[in-house]
Amino acid sequence: MSGSAAIDVEKLVREFRKGPRAVDGIDLSVSPGEIYGFLGPNGAGKSTTVLMLTTLLPPTSGRATVGGYDIVRQGAQVRATIGAALQEAALDAMLTGREHLLLQATLQGLPSTKRRQRAGALLERVGLTEAADRRVGGYSGGMKRRLDLALALVHSPRILFLDEPTTGLDPQSRSALWEEVARLARDEGMTVFLTTQYLEEADALADRIGIIDHGRIVAEGTPPQLKAEIGSPSVEVTPTDPELGDRLAELLSGFGEMRRNGRGSVTVQLPGGEAELAEIVRILDRAEVRVQTLQLHQPSLDDVFLAKTGRKLEGSGDSPIVEAPEGRGRRRRRRGG
Amino acid sequence: MAVETAIDLPRAGHPSRSAGLVEQTLAVGRRSVVRVFRQRALMIFPMIFPLILFAINGSALSPATRIPGFPTDNYRDFLLAMPFIQGAMFVSITAGVDLARDIESGFLNRLAMTPLRGEAMLLGQLGGALLLGAVQAIVYLLVGVATGVSFASGVGGAVVLLVLSIVISFAFASLGGLLALRFGTGEAVQGIFPLLFVTLFLSSSSLPRNLIKATWFRDIATYNPVSYLIEALRSLVITGWDVQALALGFGFASLLLVISLGLSQSAMRSRLART
Amino acid sequence: MSRFFNVARGVAWRSIHNTVVNPAILVPSIVFPLFFLIAFAGGLSRISDVPNFNYPPGYTAFQFVFVFLQSAAFGGVFTGFAIARDFDSGFARRLLLSAPRRSGIIAGYAIGALLRWMLTGTVVTIAALIAGMNVNGSGIQLFGLIGLGVAMNLAAALWACGVAMFLRTEQAGALIQMPVFVLLFLAPVYVPLSLLTGWIHAVANLNPVTPVLEAGRGLLAGSPVKVAIAFAGLAGAAMLLTAFARRGLASAEKAG
Numbered sequence: 107m108s109g110s111a112a113i114d115v116e117k118l119v120r121e122f123r124k125g126p127r128a129v130d131g132i133d134l135s136v137s138p139g140e141i142y143g144f145l146g147p148n149g150a151g152k153s154t155t156v157l158m159l160t161t162l163l164p165p166t167s168g169r170a171t172v173g174g175y176d177i178v179r180q181g182a183q184v185r186a187t188i189g190a191a192l193q194e195a196a197l198d199a200m201l202t203g204r205e206h207l208l209l210q211a212t213l214q215g216l217p218s219t220k221r222r223q224r225a226g227a228l229l230e231r232v233g234l235t236e237a238a239d240r241r242v243g244g245y246s247g248g249m250k251r252r253l254d255l256a257l258a259l260v261h262s263p264r265i266l267f268l269d270e271p272t273t274g275l276d277p278q279s280r281s282a283l284w285e286e287v288a289r290l291a292r293d294e295g296m297t298v299f300l301t302t303q304y305l306e307e308a309d310a311l312a313d314r315i316g317i318i319d320h321g322r323i324v325a326e327g328t329p330p331q332l333k334a335e336i337g338s339p340s341v342e343v344t345p346t347d348p349e350l351g352d353r354l355a356e357l358l359s360g361f362g363e364m365r366r367n368g369r370g371s372v373t374v375q376l377p378g379g380e381a382e383l384a385e386i387v388r389i390l391d392r393a394e395v396r397v398q399t400l401q402l403h404q405p406s407l408d409d410v411f412l413a414k415t416g417r418k419l420e421g422s423g424d425s426p427i428v429e430a431p432e433g434r435g436r437r438r439r440r441r442g443g
Numbered sequence: 444m445a446v447e448t449a450i451d452l453p454r455a456g457h458p459s460r461s462a463g464l465v466e467q468t469l470a471v472g473r474r475s476v477v478r479v480f481r482q483r484a485l486m487i488f489p490m491i492f493p494l495i496l497f498a499i500n501g502s503a504l505s506p507a508t509r510i511p512g513f514p515t516d517n518y519r520d521f522l523l524a525m526p527f528i529q530g531a532m533f534v535s536i537t538a539g540v541d542l543a544r545d546i547e548s549g550f551l552n553r554l555a556m557t558p559l560r561g562e563a564m565l566l567g568q569l570g571g572a573l574l575l576g577a578v579q580a581i582v583y584l585l586v587g588v589a590t591g592v593s594f595a596s597g598v599g600g601a602v603v604l605l606v607l608s609i610v611i612s613f614a615f616a617s618l619g620g621l622l623a624l625r626f627g628t629g630e631a632v633q634g635i636f637p638l639l640f641v642t643l644f645l646s647s648s649s650l651p652r653n654l655i656k657a658t659w660f661r662d663i664a665t666y667n668p669v670s671y672l673i674e675a676l677r678s679l680v681i682t683g684w685d686v687q688a689l690a691l692g693f694g695f696a697s698l699l700l701v702i703s704l705g706l707s708q709s710a711m712r713s714r715l716a717r718t
Numbered sequence: 719m720s721r722f723f724n725v726a727r728g729v730a731w732r733s734i735h736n737t738v739v740n741p742a743i744l745v746p747s748i749v750f751p752l753f754f755l756i757a758f759a760g761g762l763s764r765i766s767d768v769p770n771f772n773y774p775p776g777y778t779a780f781q782f783v784f785v786f787l788q789s790a791a792f793g794g795v796f797t798g799f800a801i802a803r804d805f806d807s808g809f810a811r812r813l814l815l816s817a818p819r820r821s822g823i824i825a826g827y828a829i830g831a832l833l834r835w836m837l838t839g840t841v842v843t844i845a846a847l848i849a850g851m852n853v854n855g856s857g858i859q860l861f862g863l864i865g866l867g868v869a870m871n872l873a874a875a876l877w878a879c880g881v882a883m884f885l886r887t888e889q890a891g892a893l894i895q896m897p898v899f900v901l902l903f904l905a906p907v908y909v910p911l912s913l914l915t916g917w918i919h920a921v922a923n924l925n926p927v928t929p930v931l932e933a934g935r936g937l938l939a940g941s942p943v944k945v946a947i948a949f950a951g952l953a954g955a956a957m958l959l960t961a962f963a964r965r966g967l968a969s970a971e972k973a974g
Binding site for chain 2 (some may be wrong): 160162182185186188190192196197198200201205209210212213214215241257
Binding site (some may be wrong): 488495496499500502503504505506507509510511634637641644645649650654655656657659660664 | 742746749750753756757760761762763764765767768769771892900903904906907908909913914915916917918922
C-alpha cells in the first residue's frame with residue numbers, strides 16, 4: 107500500500123477472550139480526501155475495526171497506520187490527527203451543546219481565546235446555534251448526532267471516523283448528516299472512514315466501499331465496480347399488447363439471458379452494459395412493437411451483498427430511501443469521476 | 444444542517460499545545476460539578492437521610508447516656524459523627540454511578556480520544572462528588588450546632604472536622620470510582636452500597652467500643668477501620684484535641700484514599716486501554 | 719368468587735416465583751433484617767444496663783420483636799416495589815386486561831407479600847434463637863406475636879400496593895418506603911417508651927406502631943400488654959388501606 111495513504115491497514119486482527127475473531131485479518135487502504143464506506147451487518151466487526159483504528163482498542167496482531175502514524179506505537183499522534191463520532195452518541199444529558207464543545211476544546215488544547223469562537227462556529231455549522239444553550243437531554247436523535255459530529259471536528263482533524271452515524275435517525279436528519287459529511291470531504295479534503303449497515307448510505311456517500319462479514323473483507327471497490335462485478339444491468343420490456351410477448355422475446359433473443367414475466371413482459375440481461383439500451387429501442391421501433399414500459403435495472407449493493415455473503419443485509423430493509431446529497435456528484439465531477 | 448449557508452471555520456490548528464494537568468482537571472471537574480448541581484433532586488435524599496437518622500437516633504438512643512461510663516451527657520454530641528460518614532458513603536455512590544454512566548454511555552471513550560491524562564480524568568470526575576461532600580459536611584455541621592451540639596475542641600476543632608470529613612468523602616468517592624471502573628455498571632456500584640452501610644453499623648457508631656457488651660461485636664468494631672474515622676470526628680466534639688484519635692482517623696482516611704485512588708488510577712488506565 | 723381466587727392465586731404465585739428465582743430480590747430481603755438484628759441486638763446490648771430498663775427476656779428478645787415486625791412491614795413494602803416495576807415494564811397493564819376480577823390482583827400481591835415474609839420471619843427467628851434469645855411467652859402468646867406480624871405485613875402491603883398503583887412508576891419506591899421506615903423508627907426501638915424523653919417520647923406516644931411493638935414485646939415476654947389495642951389498630955389500618963389500595967387500582971384502571 108502506498109506510504110501516502112490516510113489509512114493503511116495490513117492483516118489487522120482482534121480476538122476477544124473466549125470469543126471468535128471479531129476482526130480476522132483485514133487489509134485496506136484509504137486515500138487522503140476519500141470517503142470510505144465500511145459496510146456490514148451487526149456484529150460483522152465494523153465497530154471493532156474503528157475502535158482499533160481510533161486507538162481505543164489494541165489489535166491482537168497486524169499493523170495499521172492512520173495519518174501516517176502507527177496506531178499502536180504512536181497513539182497520541184493518531185488521536186491528534188483524527189476526529190471520531192463513535193456509535194453511541196456519547197453525550198452528557200446534563201450539559202448544554204456549547205458546554206460539550208468548550209470542554210472538548212479545552213481538552214484538545216485549543217488556546218482559551220479561541221475556544222468560544224470555535225464552539226460558536228461549529229454550532230452554527232451543524233445548525234445547533236439556537237439549541238446551543240439547552241441541555242442535551244432535550245435534544246432529538248438527529249441533534250445529538252450533529253453535536254457528536256461537531257465535537258469530532260473541534261481540533262480540525264484530517265481524518266474523520268464515523269461509526270454508524272445515522273442508525274436510528276429519521277430520513278430528514280439522515281440526509282442532513284450525509285450532506286454535511288459529503289461537504290467535509292469535498293470542501294475540506296477530509297478523509298472519512300464511515301461504517302454503516304445501510305446500503306443506501308454507502309452507495310450515496312462512499313467513494314469506495316469495503317464489505318465486511320464475520321471479520322473479513324469479502325469485497326471492495328467503488329460502488330459501480332462492485333455492482334459490475336455482480337453482473338450486467340437488465341432491461342424489462344412490457345408491450346402494450348400482451349399477445350406480442352413471443353414476438354418481443356424473439357426480437358430480444360440476440361442480447362443476454364432472457365426471462366418471461368407474464369403479460370407479455372420480458373426481462374433481458376445486457377452484457378454490453380447500458381449502452382445496449384439504445385439498440386433495443388431501435389430494434390423495437392423498426393419492428394413496430396408498441397411498448398407500454400421499458401425499465402432499466404441496475405444491480406444494487408444489496409445484490410452485491412447477497413452474492414458475496416449469501417445473505418441479505420440485516421437492517422437494510424428498514425432503511426428509508428433518501429436522495430443522494432448534491433455534494434457527492436459535484437465532487438465526483440471535479441475529480442473526473 | 445445548513446450546507447448552503449456553510450460558514451468558513453477558522454482551522455483549530457493542530458494541538459498547538461497540550462492543556463496542562465491542572466487545566467484538564469479543572470475542565471473535567473467543572474463538568475462533574477455542573478452535573479451534580481443540575482440534579483439537585485438527587486442531592487436531597489442523600490443529604491436528608493443521614494439527618495433524619497440523626498434526629499431520630501439522637502433522641503431515641505439518648506437513654507444510652509445513662510449507661511455508667513458513657514463519655515458525654517448529650518447523645519447528639521456523640522452521634523454527630525455518624526451523618527458525616529453516612530454522607531460520605533452516599534457521595535461514594537454518586538461518584539461511582541456517575542462514572543459508571545460515563546463508561547456505559549461511551550462518554551469516557553470520547554474523553555479518551557483527546558490528549559486528556561488519566562490522572563486529570565480521574566480527579567476531575569471525582570470533583571463533583573468532592574464538592575458535594577464538602578457541602579454536605581457544612582450542612583451537617585450547621586445542623587449539629589443548631590441542635591445544641593457543642594465542640595469540646597472549639598472553632599478550630601470544627602474546621603478540622605470539616606477537613607477530615609472532606610478527606611473521608613474523597614476517600615469514599617475514590618472507592619466509588621474504583622468500583623465503577625472495575626465493574627463498569629451503575630447497578631454494580633449500587634449493589635455494593637448496602638455493604639458500606641454494614642461497615643458503618645458494625646462499628647463504634649452507636650456506642651463507644653469499651654461499652655459494647657458483646658465481645659464478638661466489640662472485636663468486629665475494633666478491626667473495622669470505619670470505627671476510627673468516626674472516633675476521630677467524634678473526639679473533636681466530645682473530647683477536645685485527642686491526638687491519637689485524630690492520627691488514627693486521618694491515617695485510615697488517607698490510607699483508604701491512597702489505596703482507592705491508586706487502584707482507580709490503574710483501573711482507569713486499563714479501562715481506557717488506548718494505545 | 720372463584721374467579722377472584724384464581725386471579726389472586728396467579729398473581730401470588732408469580733410474586734413468589736420472581737422472588738425465589740431472583741437472588742437480587744431474595745437476598746436483600748433476608749439479609750437486611752438479619753443485619754439489623756446483629757447491629758441492634760449485638761451492638762447495643764449494653765443499653766439494657768440503662769437504669770429502669772426492665773425487660774426480663776433480655777435485649778436480644780427486645781430487639782428481635784422490633785426486627786420481626788419491621789421485616790413484616792418491609793415484606794409488604796418490597797411487594798410495592800414489585801408492583802411499581804410491573805407497571806414500568808407494562809406487565810401490570812397486561813394483568814389488568816386479562817384479570818376477570820381485578821380486586822383479586824390486590825389480594826394476590828398481598829398473599830405474595832405474606833408468603834415472602836414468612837420466609838424472612840422464619841430466618842430471623844432462627845437467627846435470634848441461635849443467638850440465645852429467651853422466649854418467655856406461651857404458645858398462644860407467640861401465636862399472637864405472629865398474628866401481629868401478619869397484620870403488619872398486610873397493612874404495609876396494602877399501603878405499598880396503593881401508592882404503587884397510584885404512581886405506576888419505579889420512582890414510587892422512595893415514597894412507599896420512607897413513611898414506613900420513619901414510622902417504624904419513631905416507635906420505641908431501642909428502649910421502652912417510658913425511658914424516652916423529649917420530642918421522641920411525645921411522637922412515639924402518638925405513633926400507632928408503638929402499641930403494636932409493645933404488644934409484641936409483651937407477648938414474647940409472657941406478660942401481654944395493649945394486645946387488643948394493637949390488633950384493633952392494625953385492623954383499622956388494614957380496612958382504611960384496603961380502600962386506599964382499591965382506589966389506587968381504580969386509578970390504574972382509569973389510566974389504562
